[in-house]
Amino acid sequence: MGKADNTRSTILQKAFELIYKNGYQATSIDVIIATTHVTKGAFFYHFKSKEEMGLAIIKEVMYPGMAAAMIDPLLDGKDLPDKIYQMMKGLLLGNPFFIVEYGCPAINLIEEMSPLNPAFKDALTQLVVKWQHAIEQVLTRAQQSGNIRPDLSPRQIAFFIVTGYSGVRNMGKVFGPGCYDDYLSELKGYLQKLS
Amino acid sequence: MGKADNTRSTILQKAFELIYKNGYQATSIDVIIATTHVTKGAFFYHFKSKEEMGLAIIKEVMYPGMAAAMIDPLLDGKDLPDKIYQMMKGLLLGNPFFIVEYGCPAINLIEEMSPLNPAFKDALTQLVVKWQHAIEQVLTRAQQSGNIRPDLSPRQIAFFIVTGYSGVRNMGKVFGPGCYDDYLSELKGYLQKLS
DNA sequence: GAAAAAACATACCACCTAGTACGTTATGGG
DNA sequence: CCCATAACGTACTAGGTGGTATGTTTTTTC
Numbered sequence: 001m002g003k004a005d006n007t008r009s010t011i012l013q014k015a016f017e018l019i020y021k022n023g024y025q026a027t028s029i030d031v032i033i034a035t036t037h038v039t040k041g042a043f044f045y046h047f048k049s050k051e052e053m054g055l056a057i058i059k060e061v062m063y064p065g066m067a068a069a070m071i072d073p074l075l076d077g078k079d080l081p082d083k084i085y086q087m088m089k090g091l092l093l094g095n096p097f098f099i100v101e102y103g104c105p106a107i108n109l110i111e112e113m114s115p116l117n118p119a120f121k122d123a124l125t126q127l128v129v130k131w132q133h134a135i136e137q138v139l140t141r142a143q144q145s146g147n148i149r150p151d152l153s154p155r156q157i158a159f160f161i162v163t164g165y166s167g168v169r170n171m172g173k174v175f176g177p178g179c180y181d182d183y184l185s186e187l188k189g190y191l192q193k194l195s
Numbered sequence: 196m197g198k199a200d201n202t203r204s205t206i207l208q209k210a211f212e213l214i215y216k217n218g219y220q221a222t223s224i225d226v227i228i229a230t231t232h233v234t235k236g237a238f239f240y241h242f243k244s245k246e247e248m249g250l251a252i253i254k255e256v257m258y259p260g261m262a263a264a265m266i267d268p269l270l271d272g273k274d275l276p277d278k279i280y281q282m283m284k285g286l287l288l289g290n291p292f293f294i295v296e297y298g299c300p301a302i303n304l305i306e307e308m309s310p311l312n313p314a315f316k317d318a319l320t321q322l323v324v325k326w327q328h329a330i331e332q333v334l335t336r337a338q339q340s341g342n343i344r345p346d347l348s349p350r351q352i353a354f355f356i357v358t359g360y361s362g363v364r365n366m367g368k369v370f371g372p373g374c375y376d377d378y379l380s381e382l383k384g385y386l387q388k389l390s
Numbered sequence: 391g392a393a394a395a396a397a398c399a400t401a402c403c404a405c406c407t408a409g410t411a412c413g414t415t416a417t418g419g420g
Numbered sequence: 421c422c423c424a425t426a427a428c429g430t431a432c433t434a435g436g437t438g439g440t441a442t443g444t445t446t447t448t449t450c
Contacts, residue, residue: 003416004427023307025221029408040409042428050408102310107365111306112218114368115297125369152384159366159374160359160381167362170302171354173309174320179354186355189347193388202397224438235439237398245438 008046009060010036015053016061020105023112024054051119058123062106066127069095071134080142081191084135084161088187091165092180100177104169111170132158139194148194157194161187203241204255205231210248211256215300218307219249246314253318257301261322264290266329275337276386279330283360283382287375295372299364306365327353334389343389352389356382 014036018027029050033043047053073087098104106127113120139154148154168183209231213222224245228238242248268282293299301322308315334349343349363378 007427022311023220025218026311028406030406039429041413041430044409045427103306108306110369111298111303111365116217116221121369128366128369156377156381159370159377160385163362163366163378164355164359165362166365167358167360170306170361170365171323171358174305174316174323175354182351182354183358186351190355190385223436225436234399236400236443239439240397 004046007038007042011038011043011046011053012057012061016057016105019054019057020108021099021102024109025112051117054113055119055123058106058109058120058127062109062127066106066131070131074134074138080138080147081188081194083138085184085188085191088161088165089184092168092184100172100180103173104165107166107169110166128162132162135161152194202231202233202237206233206238206241206248207252207256211252211300214249214252215303216294216297219304220307246312249308250314250318253304253315253322257304257322261301261326265326269329269333275333275342276383276389278333279356280379280383280386283356284379286360287363287379295367295375298368299360302361302364305361323357327357330356347389 011032015027015032018032018035029040029043032038033040043053047056069091070087073090074083076083078086102108106124109120110124110128114124115121136154136158139148139157142148143150143152143154164183164187168180171179171183206227210222210227213227213230224235224238227233228235238248242251264286265282268285269278271278273281297303301319304315305319305323309319310316331349331353334343334352337343338345338347338349359378359382363375366374366378
């Protein structure tokens with residue numbers, strides 16, 4: 001990675017963290033270049049606008065991050081429903097970077113920007129859809145092998161799980177870390193009753 | 196209601212709508228006074244700062260609104276779990292003011308402001324807690340009369356339901372109105388398995 | 391109906407915002 | 421070594437931001 005690529009990815013990483021904590025609109029370019037020690041000329045050389053930087057963050061920082069935390073854990077050999085439960089548990093309790101009071105970077109951005117910017121909405125929709133499909137696939141296979149009742153809809157269950165994650169990340173902002181345990185406990189009960 | 200009270204509540208109502216659509220930080224005082232045809236002097240006579248106006252919106256617009264839509268439906272004589280399901284259905288599909296792509300005003304504000312402003316966080320926490328307690332109370336009574344299994348935790352279930360609402364309001368922003376039906380259908384199944 | 395206070399109106403300010411203009415330095419291929 | 425271009429640096433702008441200073445009008449109170 002050359003020096004130029006390094007500046008670019010430094011901007012993306014630091015801006016991602018600032019946006020995670022304060023929101024996209026509340027994170028000014030001036031603050032980004034101040035914390036990264038990158039000048040304005042360099043910033044606008046790498047990104048023609050703030051929006052372009054925001055979209056780059058979604059695609060180059062959030063996509064890989066969510067694949068690692070949200071999808072990869074679904075690929076190993078554990079059985080249903082424990083596989084989904086463990087994925088969720090790792091997501092909520094196992095990531096040292098996430099701060100409960102700040103929620104989830106992707107969920108936050110959906111909340112803030114989906115209604116305001118179609119390009120953001122599209123990029124973020126893809127992110128959620130990918131996760132939901134990965135969960136749905138796991139559920140479908142479990143249904144085929146008889147681990148889940150045949151009258152249930154994997155697509156619908158997957159959506160219910162995704163909404164639950166989105167919601168608990170938001171409620172964590174007001175209730176703090178303790179509520180993650182309540183959610184996980186209830187999720188476990190819900191998942192067990194699928195079979 | 197005198198003329199002065201009228202200006203004040205006009206500001207609160209219009210600002211509430213603007214914030215609902217664009218977010219709190221993205222809604223400037225200049226835009227508020229432009230759409231309400233209220234001058235800046237009048238605005239700052241009624242509210243000493245933008246923050247004070249925001250808190251007034253939570254307490255004077257959101258509190259009553261959420262009591263009507265979220266708590267009152269729990270007080271009539273229907274049986275569990277249909278009572279909770281009907282409340283949620285009314286909340287998601289029965290409110291003509293809410294726009295699916297914009298989510299829920301209260302949830303949006305929690306997402307945006309809880310990490311940034313303690314006063315906002317406190318006011319919004321109260322709002323959620325009240326709702327959660329109302330749901331919990333209904334569940335506890337149902338448990339006492341044998342409609343819900345005794346080994347389940349009403350508090351935990353109530354929290355699970357609140358997170359689900361928060362989440363589906365957020366996912367509605369990317370998936371549109373259709374996903375509300377999926378959520379309600381899965382919620383119904385979840386509630387039925389409580390007894 | 392006059393004094394007092396509430397309610398509103400206008401003009402302004404210091405600061406922040408995304409973005410630009412234009413100059414300078416670093417780098418890699420011939 | 422040259423020089424084209426990539427990469428970066430500095431200074432600036434036009435418009436928006438929350439908030440204030442200072443006035444004028446309207447309403448209440450006696």
